[in-house]
Amino acid sequence: MLESQKEASVADRISYDNSKSIGIWDWSRPPSGRALDDLTELNNLISSVCITDRPDAWKFTLDASGIFTTSSLSNLINALKYGIHSRNIDIPRNKFVPQKVFIFTWRVIQLKIPARSELDKKGIDLHTILCPLCEHHIESIEHALITCPKVSSIWTQILDWWNQNNYSISDINGAIISDQGFPQNAFGSSLWLATKWIACYIIWKHRNLKVFSNKMWNPAMIISEIQSQSYSWISTRTRKKNPIEWHQWLLNPSFYSVPSPNRVGIG
Numbered sequence: 704m705l706e707s708q709k710e711a712s713v714a715d716r717i718s719y720d721n722s723k724s725i726g727i728w729d730w731s732r733p734p735s736g737r738a739l740d741d742l743t744e745l746n747n748l749i750s751s752v753c754i755t756d757r758p759d760a761w762k763f764t765l766d767a768s769g770i771f772t773t774s775s776l777s778n779l780i781n782a783l784k785y786g787i788h789s790r791n792i793d794i795p796r797n798k799f800v801p802q803k804v805f806i807f808t809w810r811v812i813q814l815k816i817p818a819r820s821e822l823d824k825k826g827i828d829l830h831t832i833l834c835p836l837c838e839h840h841i842e843s844i845e846h847a848l849i850t851c852p853k854v855s856s857i858w859t860q861i862l863d864w865w866n867q868n869n870y871s872i873s874d875i876n877g878a879i880i881s882d883q884g885f886p887q888n889a890f891g892s893s894l895w896l897a898t899k900w901i902a903c904y905i906i907w908k909h910r911n912l913k914v915f916s917n918k919m920w921n922p923a924m925i926i927s928e929i930q931s932q933s934y935s936w937i938s939t940r941t942r943k944k945n946p947i948e949w950h951q952w953l954l955n956p957s958f959y960s961v962p963s964p965n966r967v968g969i970g
């Protein structure tokens with residue numbers, strides 16, 4: 704109210720003396736009483752303000768980049784309200800799986816699959832958070848895809864099918880990140896990871912069929928779907944010089960884990 708130039712900008716009223724801001728005021732009358740208290744408060748507020756010659760812009764101070772994104776706000780709300788911290792884990796690209804499987808796998812590793820315990824953390828009111836398959840344990844993502852007794856038998860059979868009985872798969876890392884069995888061989892490692900990602904994708908699909916369409920949980924059928932679907936997706940994506948043959952794939956896919964000139968034996 705006391706400013707004599709009503710159109711004055713903040714920059715017109717702040718000057719710097721040894722990087723300390725000082726006000727260059729132009730009052731219509733000298734401030735007194737309450738106005739003097741307001742001026743003291745204003746001086747405190749602007750004491751750390753630094754005016755530059757860049758144009759005005761909005762800055763989102765809750766993110767280090769200064770740029771507002773809905774995901775950064777969503778992560779912040781999740782962290783503060785529900786204690787859910789987004790995971791900064793990357794998965795390697797895999798040219799043997801379709802995009803939808805890659806995206807699903809990425810969501811698993813980011814804990815963004817709507818298993819019942821995850822929905823519960825977000826405050827969604829569910830009738831139960833128990834696993835729809837075993838009805839005994841809380842359904843976390845890891846439980847739904849790996850550790851549920853109704854699912855772990857499927858993994859045992861997958862390991863058996865791939866001649867990987869020396870190993871076990873007991874957590875998300877084991878199913879999605881770890882290439883144990885083929886760590887020294889990029890081709891074999893990619894095939895093995897692709898198979899495990901496809902297995903997770905199909906297990907989750909059947910979990911949803913059970914929950915939403917009341918379909919029966921049939922491990923034998925799920926294994927057979929994992930075998931045929933992985934064959935179909937992977938064989939169309941391997942190069943012509945590494946053709947994959949259905950019967951060999953069914954018998955022992957690890958046969959294909961080394962590129963063709965070095966393969967030995969069948970089965």
Ligand SMILES: [Zn+2]
Binds near residue numbers: 834835838851
């Ligand atoms: Zn279960």
